[in-house]
Amino acid sequence: MSPPVKILSVVVFLFAVFVAVPVMITVTGRTDFYYTLTSVALLSIASAGVWLTFYIGRINIGQGAYSLLGGYASAILVVDYGWSFWLTIPAAGLLCAGVSILVGLPILRLRGVYFAMVTLVFTEVARLLALALPVTGGATGMTSIPLPGAVSIFGLTIIPDFASLENPRLAFYLLAVTLMVLCFAAMYRIVHSRIGRLCQSLQQNEELASSIGVNIVYLRLIAYAISSFLGGVGGVIFVAISQSIYPSSFTVTDSVNFMLNCFLGGLGYVFGPMLGTLVLYFGWDLLFEAGRFQLLIYSSVMIVLILVLPNGLLSLGLILRRKV
């Protein structure tokens, strides 16, 4: 894409997300969409993390564990230690990144299905830990977590107290979407700078990458840490919206969904996870009408999509352009 087209599409996207969607929702009165779209935004942040691990050639089915960890970290910091919610976003993210470095050191040596299997276990381990640890409140989880408070610098209120707003749903939507935009802007930079090429070199041939002097262990850890950071941030937003967190807030199914989002959107496209999350989330809801056939139709459509469009929905544009 040429630079003007790029800038234009970014402007259009930002306008759609920050102006058009809220206006549409106000006009149609479907305020429930706020919740749906907020969820899409936060899930797409976590999916972006999974996507980055795909980018270094690792199948990550453990993102739910980091979302759960991030969520609990935020909840505990806010409830037990009286931290401001806003501070817990980076704090929980960094905690997740730190944990992922410790965990990643041994397991990132594994490749392919072996790495996938180990990460699959993580979500379950995180759930069991959340059940067992004394600080997490066990099976009843943590509820009535206070809404995000006000932020002011030099007496100037930048972000109002969410509890005082008449429309907190809009506020949450804007919060999640802003973070999503930041997340994907950062991902775009990563992928389109040389870090992206280095990640690709890992994905395509680790031995060769190492022979040309790439510190593969370091790079793998960095990518995995960023991935887990995003997973944690997703969890924090979830806690803010639902004001509660349980051991089953993020389960193995969620971890698998994060991965499916990436597949569906396209593993070769930075914005794949965003589109994938949107389509999957809405697709699942739309199929609610189908009742007990919901899962059957859903999975059949998924299988067909993966067969027809193995490179994801975004590869559709490429195919169409080639035909024209």
Next chain:
Amino acid sequence: MAELLEISGITKRFGGLVAVNNVTFDVRDREILSVIGPNGAGKSTLFKLISSFLKPSAGEVRFKGQRISNLAPHIVARRGVVRTFQETTIFRNMTVRDNVIIAHHLRSRANLFGFFLGSALARQDENIFGQSADEILAFLGLAPQSGEIARNLPHGHLRALGIAIGLATNPSILLLDEPFAGMNHDETMKAVAMVRSLRDRGLTVLLVEHDMPAVMKISDRIVVLNFGEMIAEGTPAEIQSNARVIEAYLGSEDEAIGL
């Protein structure tokens, strides 16, 4: 000529199997040294030991007097000892040019954060690497293919690309693993000329090869391995008349060792 690489008493055991046994030789600055030997003689293992993809069971490799065994492969590459691969190991889904650009990684002065922010240093790096990549591709005759996706290249070009990737790291010693395998006579002769021109660029070349006529033609010195042991070392003429070498190759035709 000074010794650039010293391999002393290097040994590698895989369980009960001794793949390389007490091999000692030197590689001098700006020479072309070939390692030959029948299948299973331990040539490839020796290569991996030198580039530190394997850790020796005993002995060590020194480069410019400093021990490089047991270091991580990417550090050895940073010191200037770079290997190419036997299989056509490349970044399959990148363009030829991107393959070579990424291989400049060693030379980059910006750090990861600099890349992320697109710092001035990182942008300078990108420019320099692009030019250098074009130069290397032209040198190896790959310029017309520079925009192709690497996996679509024919065999001969892939081999050249592998060498281009090695060259991009700006090594002191390039380890070529069977650079002539699967080539016909004409291609081999071209490749021989190419390896010579590498040396003319100031590189030291260490190669493992099966193609005897090519080895005899190209090498300054030859090291012969058999069953993991070094049985001879010398100029091509010395190797051709060495009784132990002829014995090791017994059963194969005389012309196999270029007689």
